[in-house]
Amino acid sequence: MDPLSADNTLAQFSQKLAQVPLLYEPGTHWSYSAGVDVQARLVEVLSGQPFDSYVKQHIFDPLGMADSGWKRDEADLARLARIYVAQDDGTLEPMPRDEWLKANFMGKPMTMGGSGIVTTVDDYMRFARMLLGEGELDGVRILEPATVQLMATDHLDPRIGPENRSWLVGKGNGGFGFDFFVRTGPPLDAEENRGTTGEFFWDGLPSMLFWVDPVQDMAVVFATQKIDFDGTLHHDIRDAIYGADYTGAK
Template sequence: MPATRALVSAVLAGAAFLSGPASAQDYEPDCARIAAFLDGAIDQGRTVGASALVWKDGSERCFAAAGMAQREAAKPFARDTLVQIFSMTKPVTGVALMQLWERGTFGLDDPLAWHLPQFADVKVLAGENPDGSPILRDPSRPITVRDILRHTAGFTYGANGDPQNAADRVWEELDPLSPDKTLAEFADAMARVPLLYDPGTHWHYSAAVDVQARLVEVLSGQPFAEYVQEHVFAPLKMTDTGWKRDMAEVPRLARIYVADSEGTLAPMPRDAWLEPNFMGKPMTMGGAGIVTTVDDYMRFARMLLNEGELGGVRLLRPATVRLMATDSLDPRIAPEDRSWLTGKGTGGFGIDVFVRTAPPQTPGENRGTVGEFFWDGLPSMLFWVDPRQNMAVVFAAQKIPFDNALHHDFRDAVYGADYAGR
């Protein structure tokens, strides 16, 4: 019961906060400053192309684009340029699953195995044998649905450049997110990968959102992409958005560029483009894969800013969006147990989004407003919703590795040097 009361208090606090003052301080976006930032980023070779869209107080305030979507074909980065958003897919998946929660199909604190039985027998990595095989033990408690919504299930995403452990070696062997697998096959494989931590004890970025996608399929009885198309994209009139299955739109699709150790940007070979590798394959990831435009994704962001509604169509109740935008991490999860989340700013995590809980503490921290929520994507994509300023922002770039410095400077351009974030 104490945990339940704490959750209710957190939700009510989030609701009161989001319905509080319209702005943290007097502020208007400076479109010329934003455009100058984009031009400078291109001139300095920080990215090949980029665009930015700012919506505030019920209308579009700024749009700017600079550079090239396909440098080798001399195609400018334009308003209708298609971009691969990678992990900015995750909040879309979260919205889809929370629609089903509103229908009463599951409880947030249900054991995951009630709905996906293959997760009933998951084990936690307790060490390694001399041959490198995992030593396993039972988890301290079952994984809950809430855990997969906030990255506290203990799942891995594979080593991703970090030193490999025995759980990551099992991941590598089973390859849960292989494009050749269905989401059902993914879930079966994922349940066999040892957990890195006991559920609820660490924030660790993982394939949990792909588990969310499988849960959408099981609870709705529809293929994941079909459900999202019918219940998210179509109602929001996101006509340029989806998991693309063919190359018909390649003339509008921005090229991904990879920076080497010197910062030189080279085009990623087409056959190495990570997201289009899913074309013609069974896998539709919940954690990545969407192709969209800045205008389409802004419609999604505006729906969240409007607390679940856009153009007279309601996707979620206001209280549900407030819950998604409330930090739900247990305070007992220490900063050192939150992986790289602390690098996103002063805050925590809600449902598939970072939530800012305090103003920026240093000049090096990205600008923003208390109560904002956001996520980003591997090719330096970014969006955020700032309820206190009644504003949503989408920034599009196609640069790998992920460039947080670019986001820092873009936020400076959006908010200005004197913005305190309160």
């Protein structure tokens, strides 16, 4: 079915995905999925607008995120930060990207809910600060505080044990809200990344990370471009910010 092909529209994606069997019975496992892309299609159906147009009108433009969007042209390629691939000898080699980007994003109809936005660190930080402000930044309200709180609440059934949470358990002592890992308790040991109970975050393929820590009134955008995913970078930046001995207590 290939529902996530860049040649599909979100409407075509949703129709194809509906024909793909579920991996598990609902409520029994957490698995990384196309759920955020389903959310994007729901936005289209409920609003009557294409997803990218809705996000531009209701999020990007009000927040002043003028450099963010899905649809890019070839002139943007020169501005993209280079991704580097770690070699066996420890050196970093630039990842070939021009043909891949053209094939997957330039002029393609898919506007995924879970990926595909090209942006800048400054724009990303404005989005993170909006979440820190419980949906508001610089007098502009994007979300209601209750909505952000719902997003940042662990919704996993406690009966879904660590063995049924895939690699989510490696991200720390917590669960999953609406599109975020949510920390529900302090770090359990010295190996776990430092952080505060109540923080929420997500990361990305080239070792990228951003998080929002309401207790510390702090938002962080950690922009890295390294493949394979390097969790030691996240451990080190959190040690540098919180201190290696931080307990994570409120």
